[in-house]
Amino acid sequence: MHSTAWLTAGHTRKAASVVLLSCLVSGLSLVQPLVVHRVMAQTSDLDSLPLPAVWALAVVLLGLVTAIAVKAVVQASLAEDIALEHRRGIVEDVARADADSMERSRGSDHLTCVTSDVEAVKNTVSAGALDIPAQLLLSGVALAAMVVFDPLGFLMALGAVAVLGTIAMASGHRVNRLTRDRQEAISNATADVDALIREHRALTHRNLQGERALAALGHFVDAGRHGRGIGRVRGLMAPLNELAVSIALLLLLGVGGLRVAAGVLPLENLVTFVLYFGLLAGPAATVSNGVLAWQEGRAAAGRIAERRHALRVDRRLPPLSSDRWHHIDAVPLRGQLSLDRVSVPGRDPRTPRLDHVSADFPSGGFTAVVGRSGAGKTTLLELLTRRITPSEGRVLLDGQPVEDIDLMDYRARLGIVEQEQTLLLGAGPESIAAVPGLASLVEDIRRGEGDSSSPRHSGGERQRLAIMSALTRGADLLLMDEPTSQLDGVAERNVVDLVRQRPTGTTAVVIAHRLTTVRDADQILVMDRGRIADRGTHEELWTRCTAYRALWEEPVPQAASLTSV
The missing domain is CATH 3.40.50.300 (P-loop containing nucleotide triphosphate hydrolases)
Incomplete structure (x- = not known):
């Protein structure tokens, strides 16, 4: 499960387009501070505004807004396509599974896979996991630009980046384990509820329906406990990220303001540096959320792969996409x-x-x-x-x-x-x-x-x-x-x-x-x-x-x- 095949699910081109659009958004975001720096450097008062630079800033902003909108549409479409592809594979495997492997499996496992597990994979795309490469690129270029405009401020910002990265890695590992435990509990609960429905008559005759229902509720309680654990990790990660960014920004503005007052640092350099730090803080939060979504999706995709691998497809049956299902030539079975x-x-x-x-x-x-x-x-x-x-x-x-x-x-x-x-x-x-x-x-x-x-x-x-x-x-x-x-x-x-x-x-x-x-x-x-x-x-x-x-x-x-x- 180290590759991205579980995520792209046969839609590599559309996934690549999302990554490219994300890179375009990042590139336009990187250009914006440079244009602002040029406007400030060339402006002494309102009458001396460099119109070409102002127009360039407007074009960059318009392009940025358009790219963000297009990326959102393509990303939502990709999420639905990937979910449908996973569901199609699960349904086809179940429909064409041979008798032995199907009887050894639990129906609740397949139901959980086709519902909550696929939703977790879908949310991986929606939550921005495919934005991680562009955000890392944006962070790297922003750090390089910060070195150019204020080397001392760069060292201070680097500490905040290290803190954010550590939080993201620790949180991601925890969320992956909690997600697998939650999905397993949901699967067990679904099995109990399914049995409670299918075997209701037999269970009520023997007063066992309460036992089965309590077992299901117990598994749902476990699922809720693991879900709350995921919520706690996310809830703790967000304020820690905010705290690290806020402290770093206050230090940068405080120290930078003193250096501007002393004439050591030009004002436009400080403004440009802060804009790039803002670009750095944004990707840090996006990457952190993307890592958590990646871990949740990867855990869910692992369960899907395990369940599908346990089913052996009966190769005597054609794929569901085949017209053969609609054109059956019944053979008379009149012989001995x-x-x-x-x-x-x-x-x-x-x-x-x-x-x-x-x-x-x-x-x-x-x-x-x-x-x-x-x-x-x-x-x-x-x-x-x-x-x-x-x-x-x-x-x-x-x-x-x-x-x-x-x-x-x-x-x-x-x-x-x-x-x-x-x-x-x-x-x-x-x-x-x-x-x-x-x-x-x-x-x-x-x-x-x-x-x-x-x-x-x-x-x-x-x-x-x-x-x-x-x-x-x-x-x-x-x-x-x-x-x-x-x-x-x-x-x-x-x-x-x-x-x-x-x-x-x-x-x-x-x-x-x-x-x-x-x-x-x-x-x-x-x-x-x-x-x-x-x-x-x-x-x-x-x-x-x-x-x-x-x-x-x-x-x-x-x-x-x-x-x-």
Whole structure:
């Protein structure tokens, strides 16, 4: 993070223009005292004003005002461009992240990066960090000019510069550390608030919402404490800078006035020297603020880089700027889908999530996958959606690796229904009616289970709408992850009926915790510890598979009881 790439973020030319405009402002500021010196040196009374020098002073002032205005506009535009570039990169990485790296990260970290961290980087530009080179140049030239006009005063001013530089360095280091601590606390608080919202029902059922809320508030308290620390550093730095400048200016004016009275120093030299000292004091404060802003921005950019580096981009997906997202050629998935000795590693190398699994999913068939929690059911489904890639083995469609099919085209023909189904349809009747084939279903739901135009759909409504949406948009492969585990008996039967009535040729793969859902499946895969322990129809497995019979005897998290075998 020692380079300026985090700050310019692909806008080097515009950043360079800000630096050049800042240098122009500094140059015009340096010329101004020289013109004033010339006017005073050539003027003995009001009648002897050198008009060319006066006009030159007016042109310098006009140019200075114009350059400052243009720089402010370009600098504000650059700040917004840099913020947008960082946000574009973060959003693209999240959108294209592979499954493993995304699941290892916290959503709150990415939210903090795209909001407060990016704002800190943006404020680095707005606060004048890019002005530092020009301000240092201005300071150097001003010091050289001060040597010419008053060497003794220069030595006095040099002490003030040393004090200001020491304050800026010490303050910058402190602000950098406090900024990182504040952003980390905000990220932790955001994670707690996000969990409080998403898991509100489960937390309230167990009286744990207060614990989660207090944890969030504790992190916000920490963030406030670090923020106040930054404020204290800034608040202490400002008066110290002012004190150092004021003391130096009083000494310079006092000693300089005595020397002018004694005839040792011309009055125009003292005035010019004081003007240059004013130019020196201004850059000192600007550099101090710029250093603090630089440290805050660098700390925030470091967090952004760390979070983005932790995400691995799925190179099978095109950049968001590609037209490919708007032109998807869905590939029919009508052939037999197969797993050929696939393995997926777990966090512990000794316990893989899938261990050399082979299975066939016949085209148009209904395959159920059952097993205890952790048996590998959801991982198997993730393979079929191609969200994860096996470390060994292959996923095949009619004998051809699915990698030969463009990922977006492949997924365009998938219909996926999860346990906690989020409706991609709008809540209003217009949005539902826009999906072909859902009108009659909506009417049934309104008559039987409540008004589906309500923003809050019941579990059965969500599942049925999700299945119908998948089927009516032409999904060839319907993948369902425990779709009825939280439904009552009536809602379960409605969902099962939809699966049975799917169009000819549509392959259904259902992960089932509630075994009544899948007893009439064409084949049932019984999974245990990442392997397929047995396969067959319900009657075949009930006769020979002890593990399958044991699953029927286990209680399931639902209100309705299982039907007896």
